[in-house]
Amino acid sequence: MFEQVQQDLRGVRQVFATSRRHWTTGRQLRSKWRAAQEAGERIVLDDFGPPIPSPGPDEPIADFSPKTGVKDRKSHLMTLDEYPSINYAFEVKNPPVSGNHINGLGETEHRRASPIFHTWQFGHPMGKLEFLFQGIRSETEWIALLKRQWLSRRFSGEKSDVQVPVDDPAAMTEQIKQLTRDAGAVMVGIAPLTEDMLKEEHPFDYPHVISFGVQMDREAALQAPSEHAGLTIQSEYRATDRISAAVAKHIREMGWDAEAAIHSLIQIPAAIEAGLGQLGKHGSMISKELGSMYRLGAIVTNLPLVLDSPEDIGVDDFCARCQVCTTNCPPHAIFDTKQMVRGRERWYVDFDTCIPYFVENHGCGICIGVCPWSEPGRGEAFSIKQLALRKKRAEAAKEN
Ligand code: SF4
Ligand code: SF4
16 A cells, blocks of 8 residues: 555656646747747757767767658548648757767667657757657646657566565466456567567566557548647557556566566567567568567566567568568658668668658658558458468579
């Protein structure tokens, strides 16, 4: 009881701090940005928010301009008559160090990812863009965000003093997966937690991660970018927060450590290791069940569980020949070929090009809406076809 009161007080403090930050920083910026949008002018972001670090002598600076020379397409699936313009109502006179450099684009050594956006600290290199992103939220969006803040008080807590022994990890795994599905998850898997799934400053305390996905509202997602799509995403994130908090609490009540891994974990690598899908060219995971129409959540724990493993469903082969997301991305941020990032060859989205469009429109997600795998009922068939084609090609190569 005492612990619950403490958790609630923590939640009130968080909500209060977030609101205060918003009211003191956001209102003035929002009105200036809206006026600039209407007048077809630009505000200079350098004039707002805390100072940000200047690039070092050997560090590349960010280029926020949209790319040119790529074919433009507008998918008939997306509901807006046309995509919002790539002429932004803001500019940055002194660009910071490139986000791609921070992300490790071109680096051949493996390392953990560094936090770069959604940090709420604003003193980081992308702080000016994040300051604008947080500042221009509508009141309705703001309330949705505060609801998530309030939920976050339940992400961790004390475990029971009495530990339930786990004699049959397979049965326990099934029980936990069923609990997660009953709470609203459509897909769930277990992966070993590895250090590189955690953001740089977070400790590595647990052996396992339970990764799950809830279904996105496709109709709302196809209206992106729009306030309705953004609000729907907030409510979907709230659903993943609720499931994570409930499953973590259940495990703690059995006397094992567990916490909802919302802010510490990089969700996509964990979900891929848990067998939920594969990385697509658009930088999101693609699953057989939902394509990219899901939101991920996770719980880290030391409860003994049986691990799943990554599954090859043929996404790589498909993406190598598809350009739907690259041509539909308005600022053309999606690389058409795999890039070396922190020691691994992988699909990659140019951070410096995507983020300004994302900020100006207060969210985007066109790339996941247009992906053919996101069309209901198509993923399973795509997977079967890609794997069969690959087998056929391998057999033909053997014969030659
Ligand atoms: S739209 Fe095409 S290329 Fe892009 S992620 Fe989906 S399948 Fe891959
Ligand atoms: S969210 Fe996707 S479509 Fe939108 S700008 Fe970024 S990469 Fe492009």
